[in-house]
Amino acid sequence: xxxxxxxxxxxxxxxxxxxxxALIGIMMVCGAVAGLAWAGQTGRAATPTGKPPLVPxxxxxxxxxxxxxSAAVPRPTALEIPAIGVxxxxxxxxxxxxGTLQVPSSTAVAGWYTASPRPxxxxxxxxxxxxxxxxxxxxFFRLRDxxxxxxxxxxxxxxxxxxxxxxxxxxxxxxxxPAADVYGPVPDAQLRLITCGGTFDPSTGxxxxxxxxxxxxxxx
Amino acid sequence: MRxxxxxxxxxxxxxAVMIAAVTLTLGPLGIAAPLASASTGVGWIRLAHLSPxxxxxxxxxxxxxxxxxxxxxxxxxxxxVSPFEQVAAGDYTVAMRSAGAPASSKPxxxxxxxxxxGHAYTVAGMGPASGLRLQVITDRLTAPAGKALVRVIQAxxxxxxxxxxxxxxxxARHLKFASVTGYRVVKPGTLSIRVAGSSESAAATESLxxxxxxxLVVLDSRGKLKIDCLLDAQGSKVDPAGxxxxxxxxxxxxxxxxxxxxxxxxxxxLLMATTGTVLVMRRRRPALHAR
Numbered sequence: 001x002x003x004x005x006x007x008x009x010x011x012x013x014x015x016x017x018x019x020x021x022a023l024i025g026i027m028m029v030c031g032a033v034a035g036l037a038w039a040g041q042t043g044r045a046a047t048p049t050g051k052p053p054l055v056p057x058x059x060x061x062x063x064x065x066x067x068x069x070s071a072a073v074p075r076p077t078a079l080e081i082p083a084i085g086v087x088x089x090x091x092x093x094x095x096x097x098x099g100t101l102q103v104p105s106s107t108a109v110a111g112w113y114t115a116s117p118r119p120x121x122x123x124x125x126x127x128x129x130x131x132x133x134x135x136x137x138x139x140f141f142r143l144r145d146x147x148x149x150x151x152x153x154x155x156x157x158x159x160x161x162x163x164x165x166x167x168x169x170x171x172x173x174x175x176x177x178p179a180a181d182v183y184g185p186v187p188d189a190q191l192r193l194i195t196c197g198g199t200f201d202p203s204t205g206x207x208x209x210x211x212x213x214x215x216x217x218x219x220x
Numbered sequence: 221m222r223x224x225x226x227x228x229x230x231x232x233x234x235x236a237v238m239i240a241a242v243t244l245t246l247g248p249l250g251i252a253a254p255l256a257s258a259s260t261g262v263g264w265i266r267l268a269h270l271s272p273x274x275x276x277x278x279x280x281x282x283x284x285x286x287x288x289x290x291x292x293x294x295x296x297x298x299x300x301v302s303p304f305e306q307v308a309a310g311d312y313t314v315a316m317r318s319a320g321a322p323a324s325s326k327p328x329x330x331x332x333x334x335x336x337x338g339h340a341y342t343v344a345g346m347g348p349a350s351g352l353r354l355q356v357i358t359d360r361l362t363a364p365a366g367k368a369l370v371r372v373i374q375a376x377x378x379x380x381x382x383x384x385x386x387x388x389x390x391x392a393r394h395l396k397f398a399s400v401t402g403y404r405v406v407k408p409g410t411l412s413i414r415v416a417g418s419s420e421s422a423a424a425t426e427s428l429x430x431x432x433x434x435x436l437v438v439l440d441s442r443g444k445l446k447i448d449c450l451l452d453a454q455g456s457k458v459d460p461a462g463x464x465x466x467x468x469x470x471x472x473x474x475x476x477x478x479x480x481x482x483x484x485x486x487x488x489x490l491l492m493a494t495t496g497t498v499l500v501m502r503r504r505r506p507a508l509h510a511r
Contacts (some may be wrong), residue, residue, distance in 0.1 A: 116457075
């Protein structure tokens with residue numbers, strides 16, 4: 001009849017509504033914390049949902065080994081990544097007057113940086129594309145979904161394929177862009193795919209990070 | 221007095237509820253996971269036969285302790301330098317056997333190689349056949365911006381000592397057989413390369429790129445001298461400044477809007493949880509008057 005200092009089973013039964021309210025309340029707070037954490041990812045690029053468009057595995061002769069002289073390797077003309085539904089021609093990118101990397105004028109195509117080695121030559125070939133336009137996804141919207149082991153196909157002039165295998169997918173703050181890892185010398189044939197990611201800053205209209213995919217020439 | 225005590229109790233309970241809820245929720249969720257990244261703890265290794273009078277060999281690369289080889293190159297003859305292979309960083313063993321010898325036979329030569337992350341190594345059979353040794357040569361992978369780096373491996377036994385010039389730069393003077401120079405900075409361009417020994421000389425023309433590294437190998441070839449210009453590593457000719465601007469925000473979530481409903485639900489929940497808990501926990505006060 002009289003209660004002690006602490007709740008006893010009889011007390012809970014006596015005030016079932018209070019106990020229920022407490023339990024529901026705690027669950028609501030947990031849910032709110034989770035929701036705030038998720039929604040608090042302010043301005044991040046939306047996570048791609050659903051299946052990527054179907055892109056068949058390209059057919060063609062694979063480039064067997066890395067070639068020393070970039071000039072001996074045909075120039076790249078197209079890029080296909082079946083794992084994330086990317087199929088695009090490749091424009092050529094140079095430098096802007098400010099010395100920064102030119103980006104494709106269309107958000108639907110990717111571009112090869114012409115001062116980087118040709119894909120299949122010794123060195124890291126650099127290909128960049130937009131993650132989104134003002135209105136929706138761009139050619140490299142799903143780049144962050146690539147996983148180590150996925151294959152990337154670069155079609156070259158005259159039809160041969162340089163096939164690369166993803167080794168890493170990384171995000172870097174732009175103010176800490178790893179220039180040496182992207183543009184520096186490497187002794188084998190590699191590929192770097194670059195797009196934007198991380199938090200979007202509406203005040204500047206730019207993303208704060210880059211997503212970079214690292215890949216190496218795959219053997220037949 | 222009672223009001224103050226009640227308020228304190230309410231505040232303490234609310235705090236306890238919040239702490240419990242946050243711990244329960246964020247513990248398992250963890251902080252927002254960074255994008256998937258794989259370890260890139262790799263280095264590079266290539267294998268070479270640079271002993272003019274030693275016969276062809278089979279070259280085996282073992283991850284240290286493994287009994288079966290990760291890479292086997294068959295019938296490697298003098299003058300062969302394999303392309304760089306990317307390997308996981310760690311300890312390796314390189315072994316040479318006579319060409320065609322069984323993989324289980326005792327190697328003619330073997331050496332350990334410690335491949336460190338981001339480093340490249342050339343493991344070469346060097347010296348005369350009578351004094352054959354496996355030498356681990358560390359290869360550089362960085363060049364001064366806009367420049368080329370060139371070094372020489374002297375593998376000519378006929379011309380015991382050579383002098384090597386690239387363009388106007390003298391890379392090596394009286395370089396002895398079976399030795400390796402350090403790297404010298406060379407201005408990129410199409411350059412003539414000249415190697416001169418005591419009785420023979422050779423010349424070649426090569427285009428040397430910026431941000432690239434080369435090894436010139438001086439070889440005997442049927443009584444004459446030969447130069448092999450190997451591209452060791454290559455980078456972009458010009459490094460762009462800054463970071464690429466490859467996005468316009470069309471898929472970025474709107475800031476702030478989505479937070480309000482969650483905050484409201486959280487406050488309501490906190491109120492309910494606090495009230496309910498306090499009511500459940502409250503000690504029944506002794507009756508002040510008869511019921």
